[in-house]
Amino acid sequence: MARAWLDKNESPKDVPEELKQRILELARGTDFARYEGPYLDRLRDKLGAVNSVDKTNLLLGSGSDECILILCLAFGGPGTRVIIASPTFATYKDAATWSHSTVVDVPRLMPDFRLDADRVLEEVASADVSCPPKKQFASIVFVCRPNNPTGSICPEEDVRRLLAAPRCLVVVDEAYYEFSGLTLAPWISSYSNVIVLRTFSKAYSIAGLRVGYVIAPEPLATVMERRRLPYNISLFSQLSALVVLQEEQYFLRWARELRQAGEDLQSRLASLPGAKVWPSTTNFILFATPSPSGRVHSMLQERGIMVRRYPGEPLLADHHLRVSVGSPQANAAFMQELAAVLNGLSQQAESPARTPCAGR
Numbered sequence: 181m182a183r184a185w186l187d188k189n190e191s192p193k194d195v196p197e198e199l200k201q202r203i204l205e206l207a208r209g210t211d212f213a214r215y216e217g218p219y220l221d222r223l224r225d226k227l228g229a230v231n232s233v234d235k236t237n238l239l240l241g242s243g244s245d246e247c248i249l250i251l252c253l254a255f256g257g258p259g260t261r262v263i264i265a266s267p268t269f270a271t272y273k274d275a276a277t278w279s280h281s282t283v284v285d286v287p288r289l290m291p292d293f294r295l296d297a298d299r300v301l302e303e304v305a306s307a308d309v310s311c312p313p314k315k316q317f318a319s320i321v322f323v324c325r326p327n328n329p330t331g332s333i334c335p336e337e338d339v340r341r342l343l344a345a346p347r348c349l350v351v352v353d354e355a356y357y358e359f360s361g362l363t364l365a366p367w368i369s370s371y372s373n374v375i376v377l378r379t380f381s382k383a384y385s386i387a388g389l390r391v392g393y394v395i396a397p398e399p400l401a402t403v404m405e406r407r408r409l410p411y412n413i414s415l416f417s418q419l420s421a422l423v424v425l426q427e428e429q430y431f432l433r434w435a436r437e438l439r440q441a442g443e444d445l446q447s448r449l450a451s452l453p454g455a456k457v458w459p460s461t462t463n464f465i466l467f468a469t470p471s472p473s474g475r476v477h478s479m480l481q482e483r484g485i486m487v488r489r490y491p492g493e494p495l496l497a498d499h500h501l502r503v504s505v506g507s508p509q510a511n512a513a514f515m516q517e518l519a520a521v522l523n524g525l526s527q528q529a530e531s532p533a534r535t536p537c538a539g540r
């Protein structure tokens with residue numbers, strides 16, 4: 181049994197017992213035999229108030245994963261290019277592929293994993309020429325802000341340049357908004373081609389209940405609504421999201437605490453010999469290891485510490501790992517084991533190779 185699950189950017193703290201009781205009481209008073217209940221509407225009203233938008237600007241999904249799929253089905257398809265910037269969140273590529281869109285990967289630029297906005301714009305321009313005119317958007321660009329797993333933040337100026345490009349839909353994924361405090365949601369009133377994604381899976385601690393949402397200009401939300409399966413979020417998940425959102429201040433405080441713990445973890449990681457840490461405003465940290473990351477990953481795993489590695493990502497495969505910020509105990513266990521693993525590997529590297537025995 182693992183000692184520390186630090187590989188999925190989950191919240192290390194469950195929903196408090198008192199809130200669970202509220203959720204269970206509401207669930208008990210709900211008619212499970214019915215498809216519809218009052219909670220989806222109440223949740224959209226509350227989300228509208230929290231985000232200062234109308235409920236017609238909102239669409240809920242079974243996690244923001246489902247929102248990504250819905251939007252690829254709604255606006256992608258044959259002829260549309262979906263532009264991603266690796267390394268980034270993997271679902272964009274999957275959803276684009278499943279919607280039969282053309283995936284175009286514009287790798288991020290080193291040394292800081294910056295989005296290569298100039299090259300993305302070139303791709304957007306050529307998409308416009310090749311896409312059938314009847315389609316609303318020729319390209320969809322996913323801007324993960326801050327980017328998972330690199331933590332890098334695409335400058336507002338670059339997002340504006342993308343938004344000004346012809347027939348280009350820009351999707352700004354703000355899954356880590358409650359930690360970073362960065363949002364472009366107000367832009368939905370000035371741009372007709374921007375969509376913002378959010379989730380209850382991170383700061384709000386209900387990843388297992390699967391609730392995410394989209395904030396979009398009304399015409400785009402309406403198109404997506406037509407692609408949403410009816411009753412896509414269970415009554416239980418709807419009412420749970422409502423209850424946690426009613427305690428917004430508690431969860432925002434929690435997000436600030438977790439981010440602070442993340443800053444401490446970044447400094448501790450940076451003090452390990454040979455480790456390099458990428459700045460993060462979220463609940464995860466990307467770091468480079470002096471020894472091959474595949475080896476470090478499996479040795480950590482043997483010691484019960486689960487972190488994320490990226491064997492398929494050229495920029496990350498050899499020497500990078502991502503760790504989610506966990507509980508104080510999990511963070512301490514991670515640091516202790518990582519230090520031991522790196523120390524062991526550096527000693528192995530220093531000791532001369534044993535000459536094979538020449539025989540009897």
Ligand SMILES: Cc1ncc(COP(=O)(O)O)c(C=O)c1O
Binds near residue numbers: 243246324
């Ligand atoms: C950037 C990003 N977007 C979306 C998601 C999906 O979240 P959800 O649990 O809401 O499907 C994640 C999950 O890790 C993520 O990192």
